[in-house]
Amino acid sequence: MNVFKFGGASVKDAEAVKNVLSILHLFRGQKLGIVISAMGKTTNAMELIVEALWAREKEVFAEIVEESRRYHLAIMSDLFPDANAGIYADINTEFDQLLAKFNEPVTDNFDFEYDQIVSLGEVISTKIVAAYIQQEGIPLKWMDARKLIRTDRKYREAEVNWERTTRNFQERFLPEFEQSDVLVTQGFIGHTSEGFTTTLGREGSDFTAGIVAYCCNAEAVTIWKDVPGMLNADPKWFDNTVKLDQISFKEAIELSYYGASVIHPKTIKPLQNKKIPLYVKSFIHPEAEGTIIQESTATDHLVPSFIFKMNQILFSFTPKDFSFLVEKNLSDIFDRLSKTKAKINIMQNSALDFSILVDADKVSIQRVLEVFSDTYHVKFNEGLELVTIRHYDQATIDRVTVDKQILLQQKTRETARLVVRQK
Numbered sequence: 081m082n083v084f085k086f087g088g089a090s091v092k093d094a095e096a097v098k099n100v101l102s103i104l105h106l107f108r109g110q111k112l113g114i115v116i117s118a119m120g121k122t123t124n125a126m127e128l129i130v131e132a133l134w135a136r137e138k139e140v141f142a143e144i145v146e147e148s149r150r151y152h153l154a155i156m157s158d159l160f161p162d163a164n165a166g167i168y169a170d171i172n173t174e175f176d177q178l179l180a181k182f183n184e185p186v187t188d189n190f191d192f193e194y195d196q197i198v199s200l201g202e203v204i205s206t207k208i209v210a211a212y213i214q215q216e217g218i219p220l221k222w223m224d225a226r227k228l229i230r231t232d233r234k235y236r237e238a239e240v241n242w243e244r245t246t247r248n249f250q251e252r253f254l255p256e257f258e259q260s261d262v263l264v265t266q267g268f269i270g271h272t273s274e275g276f277t278t279t280l281g282r283e284g285s286d287f288t289a290g291i292v293a294y295c296c297n298a299e300a301v302t303i304w305k306d307v308p309g310m311l312n313a314d315p316k317w318f319d320n321t322v323k324l325d326q327i328s329f330k331e332a333i334e335l336s337y338y339g340a341s342v343i344h345p346k347t348i349k350p351l352q353n354k355k356i357p358l359y360v361k362s363f364i365h366p367e368a369e370g371t372i373i374q375e376s377t378a379t380d381h382l383v384p385s386f387i388f389k390m391n392q393i394l395f396s397f398t399p400k401d402f403s404f405l406v407e408k409n410l411s412d413i414f415d416r417l418s419k420t421k422a423k424i425n426i427m428q429n430s431a432l433d434f435s436i437l438v439d440a441d442k443v444s445i446q447r448v449l450e451v452f453s454d455t456y457h458v459k460f461n462e463g464l465e466l467v468t469i470r471h472y473d474q475a476t477i478d479r480v481t482v483d484k485q486i487l488l489q490q491k492t493r494e495t496a497r498l499v500v501r502q503k
């Protein structure tokens with residue numbers, strides 16, 4: 081059995097859904113577990129719906145629900161010419177129930193309410209895609225991830241109960257392949273032991289593909305994307321990107337850790353644990369090779385990879401009393417940092433300075449000053465870039481630092497990281 085994952089972009093309109101069908105035609109007769117995300121930007125819309133519910137803004141709430149309904153119905157009208165097709169009633173019921181939530185009691189747990197609503201994006205998209213594929217003659221079964229993937233109660237960032245989830249897939253999912261070649265389920269969502277819906281974190285559908293593959297001992301996973309595979313840099317920032325034909329699980333984790341956004345970082349571990357290869361392929365050119373991610377590190381070093389993070393702030397903290405930075409005040413610095421919600425991309429210290437680089441959009445400078453200024457002098461530089469180069473050499477460093485001033489750099493055997501600003 082193979083696992084396929086189709087993300088939001090691959091089901092964002094009727095054309096895209098038809099393309100999913102054409103890909104499935106290429107694999108007729110094979111056993112496929114298919115994981116699908118919410119259509120296009122639906123998850124963002126669902127987030128706005130929860131916020132409107134939470135703020136008790138009835139009109140905004142209803143407006144966004146109806147806008148999302150219209151978006152889905154427009155796609156459906158292209159896919160299902162028969163106006164009496166059952167899928168219309170099914171999807172309208174989902175939206176009617178969503179609309180009715182405004183008048184239902186709400187708990188005091190925002191994250192809980194978020195998961196009950198935001199998960200509907202995946203429920204709706206899988207229902208539509210499944211109905212379409214079935215209409216076009218491929219027998220399949222729609223499977224509810226809320227009965228398969230068991231998690232804890234950490235709403236919005238639920239942790240998987242692997243034992244229980246594996247048992248569910250073995251007992252409820254795999255036997256369905258006796259009747260149907262294709263089983264379709266939702267990315268991103270799971271359930272607690274009480275049966276409440278949970279979500280696995282934004283962009284979590286890739287991770288779901290990893291979970292399904294792990295629990296079913298799949299032969300391979302394919303993530304179908306709008307890019308030809310994993311590239312050695314984001315084409316947004318870099319000309320002349322090249323595709324990585326083959327990399328190791330380890331390399332894939334490193335790249336996603338440093339910020340390459342092609343696959344969700346959590347996806348790799350379950351696959352590595354069972355040595356299940358992961359293919360990243362283009363849904364536009366499904367016959368092309370793509371990238372294969374697997375155990376061997378033999379080809380990792382062939383191509384240097386570049387990861388850019390823009391809009392960074394470098395903070396430096398110096399104890400006002402001129403004390404050395406030793407373990408004791410380092411732990412004080414970390415305690416304070418945890419109060420600022422700063423996400424540290426790089427850190428470095430000298431005798432008297434401790435420096436961290438953080439994403440500007442995730443931290444408030446004001447808050448950092450408040451938390452630190454009683455005991456530390458705080459300096460900061462805004463508008464910086466962080467460049468990470470895997471498998472670097474001097475030429476690659478020179479290439480990314482043309483017209484740039486280097487404020488800080490760190491090198492290990494495989495990785496160079498440079499904090500730079502425009503000269």
Ligand code: ASP
Nearest residue numbers: 117123268282283284285
């Ligand atoms: N639909 C979810 C999101 O947009 C999960 C995913 O697409 O991977 O975050």
Ligand code: MG
Nearest residue numbers: 087088117283
């Ligand atoms: Mg997505």
